Amino acid sequence: MCGRFALTATPEEVREILGLLDIEDFPARYNIAPTQPILIVIAGEGQERGSNLPDRRALLVRWGFTPSWVKDPKSFPLLINARAETAIGKATFRAAMRHRRILVPASGFYEWHRPPKGSREKSQAYWVRPKNGGMIAFAGLMETWSSADGSEIDTGAILTVPANQTVSAIHDRMPVVIRPEDFSRWLDCKTQEPRDVADLMVPAQEELFEAIPVSDQVNKVANMGPDLQTPVVASKPQAPPKKSGPDDGQLSLL
Template sequence: MCGRFALTQTEKEVRELLGYLEHEDFPARYNIAPTQPILVVISGDRPERGSNLPDRRALLVRWGFTPAWVKDPKEFPLLINARAETAIGKASFRAAMRHRRILIPASGFYEWRRPSKENGEKSQAYWIRPKRGGVIAFAGLMETWSSADGSEIDTGAILTTSANRTMRPIHDRMPVVIKPEDFTRWLDCKTQEPREVQDLMVPVQEDFFEAIPVSDRVNKVANMGPELQTPVVVDPSIKPSKEPDAGGGQLSLF
């Protein structure tokens, strides 16, 4: 799954990759956590006259997906991730997969290697970033939830897939990364049905990411500085946990 990520590039750098109409500037964020606002890019109504940018716009949504049919969000689990393998058929995500696919810009994400309980080891946090650096785009879903009094809140989730061989020693899931050449097809909910973009929801190539061990300071939401991504030395005597079965637990929502 993906429970924390970062977006540290400038608004200009993000906009140049994702090609949306200008958005207000935003600060670097090194520890984005569930329930916080996240920047997402959606397909717009139409391009601005005279603009050579694609038909896209950016907005902020709450990270934590709430289906439109939920009556009380307090009684519904916080859906920060959606499994790509089952999202098309899941009641929670079916409508969003068809009508509200989004891109979520990121500089990378954090993941924890959870050792087996019997060996008494501590969890190890990793900062996982693209080897080439820069901004990437996670596949995501969006839903607008309306309360009984008419107030609305935009919510979103990150789509995940089975981990590739590089990621598997750390965790059995990873975010779906959409390549720039596929942005338009992914966001096009008018002509591209979910089954027609299913080929995009696969693990990224093996050499795309690098995993850097970092301190457990990222565990605390209050820690928000660049020091969270400072590498630490991992005890060489600690072996990575056994590679989990990437196909296990497929009935889980996450």
Template sequence: MCGRFSLTATPEDVRDFLGLLELEGFPPRFNIAPTQPILVVVAGDRQEPGSNLPDRKAVLVRWGLMPSWVKDPKEFPLLINARSETAIDKASFRAAMRHHRVLVPASGFYEWHRPAKESGERSQAYWIRPRHGRIIAFAGLMENWSSADGSEVDTGAILTVGSNKTIGRIHGRMPVVIKPEDFERWLDCKSGEPRHVADLMAPVEEDFFEAIPVSDLVNKVANTGPEVQAPVGESLAVAKPEKNSPGTGQMSLF
């Protein structure tokens, strides 16, 4: 799963990476947690005259998807993640997969390795970031939820997939990463059906991420500074491919 992530890149870098015409400034965020507002990018309605950029815009959503058909949010679980293997058919995500696919810009995410109790080992948090050091885009879903009194809120979730072998040493799931060359196809909900983007929902290459052990400061939502990413040990080694196996690819935010 993905229960915490970070976005510390500058607004200018996020704008350029995602091909946005404009993006309001925002501060670096080192420990983004569920129910907080997160930045997502959606396909726009039209191309700007004279622009070579794709028609995309950034919006804020609450992290925790709420399907439009939910009557009482207090009786519905907080959906911060959606399993990519079942999202196309699951009632909670079916409409969003068809009509509201989004990109979630991030600098990386956190995951916890939780050993079996009988092992006597402590839980260990990891800061998992791209080795190239730049921005990444998670596959996301968005839904607009309306209450009985007419108030509306945009909500979102991050899609996950079974981890590759490297991240699998920490946790069995990881976020789906959409590469820049696939942004247009992922966001195209007018002509692209969910089955047309199913191939994008796969784990990244073994050496794409670097997993760095960090302290338990990240466990507390109140800790929002860069100290939550301070290393406390060596990075996790990249898993080597098995012999004879098929080849693997070597706005205010408050």
């Protein structure tokens, strides 16, 4: 599951890495939480004349996927994640998998090692980032929900897969990371059907990430400074957690 992440890259870095023609300025964000606006990238309608860059657009959506058929979002679970294994066939995500695949730029994500029930061990937060620094892009899905009065809300979710060895010591799920060479194929919903991009929804390579123990300040949404990523000494050695339930239901991590 991915319940918090950060984007500290500059707008220029995001523009260059994701091949955007333009992007509005935005501040570094160290503690992005569910229901907040998140920056996403979608495929455009066609390449601009005279440009060598792919046609991609950046926009903000609410982190919390709401299918178009939902009548009252307040009575619907907060879907911040979608399981890659079932998203293609599940009614909630089927249309978005076919027509509205997105990229979610990030500098890394936070995960919590939860001790077994009854244990005196405390939960430990980890900042999971690329070993070599830089920015990554999560695979995501987008849906626009329309209310009865005609107003619209763009919403999104991050796809997850079983964790690789690095992350599995903390949690059994992790976000899907799309490599730069696969950006175009993932975003191409015109010629690439969900089954054509299923091979991209796999755990990240083992050498990509490192997990750094950090303080529990990240638990509070109000804490938003760079000190959230300051390393601390973990209280106990990591131990593989129990398998979690489906992470495409209500938010259960935070």
